[in-house]
Amino acid sequence: MFKRFRTLRQNPLIRDLVTETRLCKKDFIYPLFVIEGENIKNSIESMPGVFVMSIDYLLKECEELLKLGVTNLLLFGIPKIKDSIGSAALSEEFIVAKSILAIKKYFGDAFLISADLCFCEYTDHGHCGILDEKGHLHNDATLEILAKQALILAESGVDILAPSGMLDGMILTLKQVLEKSNFSHIPIMSYSTKFASAYYGPFRDVAQSTPSFGDRKGYQQNPANRREAILESLNDEKEGADILMVKPALAYLDVVREIREHSLLPLAVYNVSGEYSLLKLAQKAGILDYQRTLLETMVSFKRAGADIIISYHTKEMCELDLIN
Template identity: 50%
Template sequence: MFFPEYRARRLRRNDTMRRMVRETHLRVDDLIYPMFSAFGKNIKKEIVSMPGIFQQSIEHIVAEAREVHALGIPAVILFGIPETKDAVGQDAYSETGIIQETIRAIKAAVPELTVITDVCLCEYTDHGHCGVIKNGDVDNDATLQLLAAEALSHARAGADIVAPSDMMDGRVAAIREILDANDFSHIPIMSYAVKYASAYYGPFRDAAESTPQFGDRRSYQMDPANRREAFREAALDVQECADFLMVKPALAYLDILRDIKERFDLPLVAYNVSGEYSMIKAAAAKGWIDEERVMMETLLGMKRAGADLIITYHAKDAAKVLNR
């Protein structure tokens, strides 16, 4: 039996050789850690469906922000649980809202940590939808005004990047306009450009207390069956001056990550969402998988598919592995 001259196993022979020819690299600098800030004092409540992730009051958020920074993770993204909710999510754009106060506290304690803020209304509305309700559905254009006000309030509080996740048409342009008009032209927009109406978000809704009280979000989030629509959504956000594009979820949409990477040259973010995190945690708790190896392989797969950055609840654990 004659083998070809090239033998692929030659370059897999030992760890040093494998590292030398490795094509894809995951770095601590690629990670963004999500945090849930809750109104009140002395709150640190573990989210049952997301082991290791907590709803926390500001003093605990600040302590964890210091830990995140010490691990070398460059950025956090903030979600808020306000004291009260109402039909138009007023806490979202209040100068003294939960996220605005959290931004100030983190930037005072850890100024080098980049603070990204989720810009949406679902965490702040009593109906759990991402905008103003008219005739049983979210009114796109009425919602844009509130999202713009929310983004501006975050910038005024000290946010480094704003990240609209609502999937309203035209929201990137509305946010860019209001930021530029108020001397915040330097604040980048990280757009949830391609966000699918996914069942993988289930645990997040426990964390953010944002489950819709009626209907669902399929009239504004994308159909999981659609691929070409993702190109149109991303192109619109590029035209409206987004600075980052995001694909959410990541694991079941690696093909979309690759598609967007090949078509656009903006930095690409993958959101490794709550359901993806919880599945690994649950299987590991059962002893069915090696948690560390599956976690790292999953994140590496997102990088290989084209992600430049990954928002992930695994960020601290992954950073500890990478820092060894």
């Protein structure tokens, strides 16, 4: 006798009872872009529904998010002035640090705040740190200033540090510095497998971080290499990462599943700007059922093994009542 699989699909109540993969608001982290100045809320043409905001508008956005039940944030900063070493991220006036202080002042511990830890938004050349005389990223020199940036964020009250530069020794360096400075309680969500991807295009428009020369293939992961991608994350786990991450998400679900099978750490995916923009453009063109496609995409991340989804769709998912 053949197996009748359809018996568990015949009505919504049964289908819901046996659903294997579920989404929850607490699974999601919402990225936000903050800029120096006041009374600024600029829309991003390539990312409909995404804005660059000054701190005053950021606080208003936090009020809306709290009403929706969105409490996990990831902050990115955009400085007024950029230079060769990203010194705007090494200053007491660091825009992300000031934003964290402001959110904590007005909302207490209502939000779990992660901060992107890198230099690509702050350097005039758009690379992720200090360059050597040949124009290549100087890994070890960048580790030194990365540690300084981390301490500024720690002192501001950040809840999670999220280093994204794909530097060798990044996690070990940060763990040692945090330990010595009495910040060992701050977890690190490492961009442990971050590919040199074309899907980042719209983000670079927002953060004004497109490299002025060359590219980031010398330090970000080769999209063609699956085994190396897994090794990158497992190495960060050995160095002390608390949460691993795969970025981008949609084109790399095989890597997400492999890392999930090899690690017991919490695993995040970053549903990046290009993935977001493609879906929003498809919605505008009316070529698919947008809400169903959006939900199906998010479920695919969880089904592949992600515990955490970083997505520009987070607020929208709540407004559309697609997640509980």
